[in-house]
Amino acid sequence: MxxxxxxxxxxxxxxxxxxxxxxxxxxxxxxxxxxxxxxxxxxxxxxxxxxxxxxxxxxxxxxxxxxxxxxxxxxxxxxxxxxxxxxxxxxxxxxxxxxxxxxxxxxxxxxxxxxxxxxxxxxxxxxxxxxxxxELPRAQEHDAGQGDGTSRKRLLALLGLLAQDADSRELETLLKQDPALSYQLLKLVNSAAFAPNSNPISNFGQAINLLGRRQLQRWLQLLLYARQQEDGLANALLPLAALRAAQMEALCKLREGDRDEQDLAFLVGVFSLLDVLLAMPMTEIVSALNLDLDVVAALLDRSGQLGEMLALVEMHVPQTSALRDVGIDNETYWRSLLQAYDWALQVSRNV
Structure with a gap:
């Protein structure tokens, strides 16, 4: 005050x-x-x-x-x-x-x-x-889920490929089966944030080369939330997923986690809303994906280091005990949150 x-x-x-x-x-x-x-x-x-x-x-x-x-x-x-x-x-x-x-x-x-x-x-x-x-009410969030069973299976397959670091050609094959997701990816790589002065990107191979493997995976994870609703509005889960992912990565970095650990933290933040996106229990989702056990523990039980960080970023106001569990002070938490908001804004503007 x-x-x-x-x-x-x-x-x-x-x-x-x-x-x-x-x-x-x-x-x-x-x-x-x-x-x-x-x-x-x-x-x-x-x-x-x-x-x-x-x-x-x-x-x-x-x-x-x-x-x-x-x-x-x-x-x-x-x-x-x-x-x-x-x-x-x-x-x-x-x-x-x-x-x-x-x-x-x-x-x-x-x-x-x-x-x-x-x-x-x-x-x-x-x-x-x-x-x-x-927070977006849970009852309304489920309206964002994919009612089409075929589309849901395609999404799970794509998530599985991403989690397993699949070959780019496998990703490209599956992307071509999803016009909405393909459109969002090409729209992203042709935005001013990525290609301000270059020729238009018209195929997935060019998109992969421009973004790089690591960034491609991250953006695809977020683009899953970017599908337009039937009423034409953007999915309200997108900025929240981006915010969680970015803050999870920032907290992991502050704890001196290496690049692979930061990627896992980012993935946990993005995947934490998959049950809402797909209107499915999280247990069914993780059972269909070949995820690291630490990621599974975080998503299902909020346990382990990743789970503790996820529980923290889900809070509106951080509790002292939660900050202590993660090993950071109040100022560090708020700085990570501001960084995450900056990233979420970039995502919302470019997708």
């Missing part, structure tokens, strides 16, 4: 290299007591990247309303957590940061604020919200 004492730490966080790489993202920060924050204390902070959330109930206090207006006039964007009255806009509140787990805000409250509005703990896509925060 920002206060005068924590502002230097906040400024240090937002200016660290890992945070700067995420400069296209806004940081949403709870403000426990607006009266404890003087407008002059905002000097030197990257206000263009910050959104502070205040408790809606506190806006009933005239002094809080006045302070919020002063902060807003200084350039700070403010949102309210909870139902607000029509006077909220006059206090500089621009949008709602609303917990939608039990109820939605009134239409009047949303209409009187310019927005955008952020929905938390959603089980559907509520009208009027442009921003969402929280």
């Amino acid at each position: 920002p206060c005068a004492a924590s502002l230097p730490a906040l400024q240090a966080l937002l200016s660290c290299p890992e945070s700067v790489e995420l400069s296209s993202l806004d940081f949403y920060i709870p403000l426990a007591d607006p009266l404890a924050l003087e407008p002059s204390q905002l000097d030197g902070l990257p206000l263009s990247r910050m959104v502070f959330t205040v408790r809606a109930a506190s806006l009933a206090d005239d002094a809080v309303q006045k302070r919020c207006k002063e902060l807003s006039e200084r350039g700070l964007r403010l949102m309210a957590d909870g139902e607000v009255s029509i006077t909220a806009a006059q206090a500089g509140i621009r949008g709602l940061d609303f917990d939608c787990s039990e109820a939605l805000p009134s239409a009047l409250a949303m209409m009187t604020l310019p927005g955008p509005h952020l929905a938390r703990n959603i089980h559907f896509a509520p009208t009027g919200f442009a921003l969402y925060r929280g």
Whole structure:
């Protein structure tokens, strides 16, 4: 919760290299007591990247309303957590940061604020919200699974080839049987991130040569999540799979794991959502693949070093005991998470 004492730490966080790489993202920060924050204390902070959330109930206090207006006039964007009255806009509140787990805000409250509005703990896509925060509900995640049995078998076969470090020609043969996946791969290698000045890549051999064997495997693992839904929307599991994979790799590297160990950690992060993607029990999935036993233990039981890391990256807020089990401190964890977000953004933009 920002206060005068924590502002230097906040400024240090937002200016660290890992945070700067995420400069296209806004940081949403709870403000426990607006009266404890003087407008002059905002000097030197990257206000263009910050959104502070205040408790809606506190806006009933005239002094809080006045302070919020002063902060807003200084350039700070403010949102309210909870139902607000029509006077909220006059206090500089621009949008709602609303917990939608039990109820939605009134239409009047949303209409009187310019927005955008952020929905938390959603089980559907509520009208009027442009921003969402929280885990995708499991019931909806399963809609992303592959209903076509043939397609599911093809996916499992491809995953098996990837796990066994199969020959590129075997991968190419199977890719040709999956038009959607083939399209995603060629789209990726022709993106500005990979081939800004080269001639278009039109076949899998060229794609393999451009990406390299190791990167090809990683991107194919992620591209499994990139299939378009029937409604044309991208699979919402893709950024989460990319985030888990990247943070698993970063944590393994911080623990001085070698390149092969980092690859296994990345694979565990990607594969941790296969049960959701395929709408199958994880036990059936791992039994169909020739996976390293450490990977199997991590995916099924969250056991072993890889399992401990996976359990950690699945947490919204890391527990001290979980950090201790993995052998890292709090700052190292957050740096690995920022690095992972940067990677997930690259994936989401290029796929």
